[in-house]
Amino acid sequence: MSRLEAKKPSFCKSEPLTSERVRATLCVLKGILTSSYGPSGRLKQLHNGLGGYVCTTSQSSALLANLSVTHPILKILTTSMQNHVSCFSDCGLFTAILCCNLIENVQRIGLMPTTIIKLNKHLLSLCTSYLQSEFCGCRILVDFSSTQTLLCLVRSIVTSKPACMLTRQEIDHISALILRAFLLTIPENTKDCLILGKSIIVPLKGQRVTDSTVLPGILLEISEVQLMKILPIKKSDTFKVALFCASLSGDVSDTGEGTVVVSSGVSLENAVLDQLLSLGRQLVSDHIDLLICQKVVHPSLKQFLSMHRMIAIDRVGAALMEPLSKVTGTQPIGSLGSISPSSYGSVKDLCTEKFGFKHFLHLIPNEATICSLLLCNRNDTAWDELKLTCQTALHVLQLTIKEPSVLLGGGCTETHLAAYIRHKICNEPESILQDDGCTQTELQLLTEAFCSALESVAGSLEHDGGEILTDMKYGHFWSAQPESPSVVDWPDLLSRCGCGLYTSQEELHWSFLKSTRHPFAPQTCLPHEAVGSANNLTLDCFTAKLSGLQVAVETANLILDLSYIIEDKN
């Protein structure tokens, strides 16, 4: 009997967003995300009820990957954010919170989805064109002649990940290391296009964070037994390296689709081993100092090579092959027979080193864009978080090289942008009203929803119950200590704005972020000297944030546009 099973009919639900359950789950998700946002964000401990590994984090990538959501709408939202994070590494929480805020705010005003989507799109294009424009008041061009801006950017990223458990000095140390590692991947002399190298993160858990370091070249981990076998390395100018991707294990390689009949007494293994040993002899006669193999090396060959003072390291894995071929400057060898002399590589120096309880063989290249970032942290979970942070920071630096701008962080971009949009819509609504056929009221309602969504992203940086304010000149974000007495002495209570560009000693007027106020034109065109003097700014990656803004609005539009959900329950 065939096992034909009839498919169950699907489950069809109309107007999904109006259901109470969806609203509640969206609210829970938003709560999780907002509470983790920023330097003072609360940590989340994720653990599986069935056992396994506990993860303490406040990063979107780790959070979203481990949360299992079942509702299709939430699934759309989380996958959208995960896709953003895998593209840009940074600004994941910003995107997710903004998207949740937009959905929540827009739903409250109850306009037609058509109008909402059209207007959202217009407002988004206003934002993106402002952020990319010359006179944008929250964008700083990166000056590559000094590391100041880049260091601020890295420090802001490291600071915003509290689950790394770093002290102030440690943050400074790690930020400097990350920047150094990044600079080592930039080739010295480039032609027309810049090809960046790679920083390999080498784990070293259980050590102090300040023991972390950056080394040019590659660190190959070796066991103590291997170390004993390596005789003291003789000094020379260059070391010749043979890099194999073919297996040197002595197995008989595949024999085709037909059958192979072997007469008794004939041993193929012997034949292959002979071949390997003759290969070894060739290597010795070619004065190779170091043999690295992606796969396994036959013990007899290893023995033979070590007799001839050659270091053999096997099982390095496929991931390291590309950096290794860059460091040694050669293509991996895929043949066991005659090897052309051109396929040998070389390194400048070779030494054994010990970090913590681990032994490494250090390959120092002549000139290569590969470096190793030896990363230490006290325990596993904190190390994982630190590693993610380092990867994020390195990626952000790469993005910044491509697009040399940074945005003001600490919530200032969001409040500034909201002020700009409010002002723009209040003063010149005609451009949007003309080609859309919506009313002025609709536009104003939606602008308010959009801007307050932006502002409440900034507001979620404050977790300790402090007051959140904005000034009426620059439109920056300020937060005050909780339980401040009254609204009299703002300049004394506040010290610096979110990004650290302005101090409260200027003649400023403040207003609560949640309160209604008249639209004002925030000052555009950042003064150059203001940026130069401030040396401890909080900065955000421009590319990631811009794309995050776009993705958040697009995803919110998509979710608001849904009229049915068809769930296949098979």
Next chain:
Amino acid sequence: MAAAGSAKVALRVAEVLETIVSCCVGPEGRQVLCTKPTGEVLISRDGGCLLEALHLEHPIARMMVACVSSHLRKTGDGAKTFIIFLCHLLRGLHAVTDKEQDSLISKNIQTHRRHWKNCCQWKFISQALLKFQTQVLDYIMGHYLSKHFLSIFSLSTKERTLCRSSLELLLEAYFCGRVGRNNQNFISQLMCDYFFKCMACESGYEEVFELVDDYFIELNVGVTGLPVSDSRIIAGLVLHRDFSVYCPADGDIRIVIVTETIQPPFSTSGSEFILNSEAQFRTSQFWIMERTKAIMKHLQSQNVKLLLSSVKQPDLVIYYAGLNGISVVECLSSEEVSLIQRVVGLSPFVLPHTSSRYEICNTALMNFCKPLILRSKRYVHLGLIGTCSFIPHCIVLCAPVQGLVEQHKSALHGAFKMLRQLFKDLDLNYMIQASDQNYASSPLTYKNSRESTPLPEIVNGSRQSPYQGTVVKNKGKLATTQTYLKVYSNFVVPSIELETHIPRSVQKVTPTDTYQADETLRYLSLAKTRIVDDSEPLMESNSANSTTENTRIEISDENLQVTEIAGRGSMLPVREKSLEMCTSHGYCFSSIPAGCVLPVGGNFEFLLHYYLLNYAKKCHQSEETMVSVIIANALLGIPKILYKPKKGNYSFPQIYVRTLHAIQTHQPMVSSQTGLESVASKYQLLTSVLQCLTKILTIDLVINIKRQPQEVYDQDSEEEV
């Protein structure tokens, strides 16, 4: 278990489907989220996709879905309109029959009998529908509607050149129904750009459509996590994999395709390799290595810089390729290989097996070959030089989520399908009823008759020539042809014309006109030979040869002159005119020429509605009138939904009144929306819906069998027992 009255049930089912589907119709339509059991989340506005995702259980519903999907396979568009139109038709029928029931059926008839009587009535209606579809619809389309058609081709030149602005309007209207509101313009612009970039010459658009439609999956790359506005077109071809080895090269780059491993295998399948000694093993291995080396050297000497392989190559090959400066891409899919072959006109490199000398292998030139990084994933980017009318380009589709990428992909693919359909002629056949009342009595079905005269052409022929004409009737309806002819000879009708009816599926028709004169009968006949590259009908014509002669003899004509306006691709309607006034029926066949469009916003529906109502007024038969009126009213269902969200001057009643007025006074119609839609696809949709409706109406009972489906022969044997 039996459920009675399929029409009522069908109406209920269709109404449910309509509510779901109607929210996605038109520029104001919204999205639907479909989840799959695998956890994938799909976003869609595509009617076909939604209906599939519902997994409907009701048999009538399943039949509707089957009809929709078969329609979609043909045209790639119109699933939502299908459901809405069907629903309105059923509603109209329901209203009419309810009325009739009340008046006709007296109450003392038993309910059981009434049921069967109902069924008879349904059958009656379905026959009327079928008649309408085959006769009236084509007539109205060809005769009245055709004067309103616009063309996608620009009219300034004689050559058919595509007009970019009208193509843009067409695509815009198409994407309005397919993708989310905020991306409609962007996607349609992208598609338009893509098409014009790919087209090498003005006339090659058909090939481009065909190629893009066939290889659509290979011609686009989906990237998630980026805003939709980052989507773009890149020149060249992007392969969805990374280089196995990459050697930067510039200048004269040649490529080679292989479909087997370059390294000779130790033993081939079906053979046995006997190893007698270790030395033999070593020498054979050495030979393999040397040979691989030699082949790669040879490739290098041919200036080959890129090796494309459909299989995985061994390490040895990769190593020697790297040494010789040849980049390698492995594991290409068969579609990718055939696409490259088609674009560059390159056949795979066959490895020489015996001799050590190599012939010059097949290579092709290329502009560049480099890695392309999209969202930290590496792809191979090839700057192929196209040899056909297709210049290779790829679309990079970006969206925050995979579901949206998929939606855009399928919408773009559907658009190419739609365009491919649009540029085909669509034949209509109908007959014109002349004013002469004597013969207007019975319209004859003359479908699918085919006449072919495989004769050499004789112009102004006065010689007598052996007559070899054949009259072929498909589906064995030859007998009816004969009776028809006999009927006419009794009536002493002076002129009879046999017409060639071409089935709609036949696309390429090469007309050759043959004039043939028969001295004895003084018979001048027009025969149109149509050479159809369709083997099946031709075979039938052979089998029917024997019956032709007697048919022909009966055809006698006194003084008939044939004026022929031959038109290629029937841009001009081909008409036979008889000088005599008493010609009763003229069978016209015209067609909807390729590239016919109408403005969107229900123009097609309004026009057809208007002409159908006019036609119904002139009709004499009650059921024909009824069917026409029902269809005419059902047509309005679509513009009703389109104009639902509009207020004031653009509300449906206002538009309706204004449009009808415009048609009556022969003014151009006003439309609130810009955009064009294909007439042919609308027409096909209409016929598909009518076919589906007749199918539904002819069912009188739905019998529910609660048993595993079994083989056919099992059922037969059980019935016998």
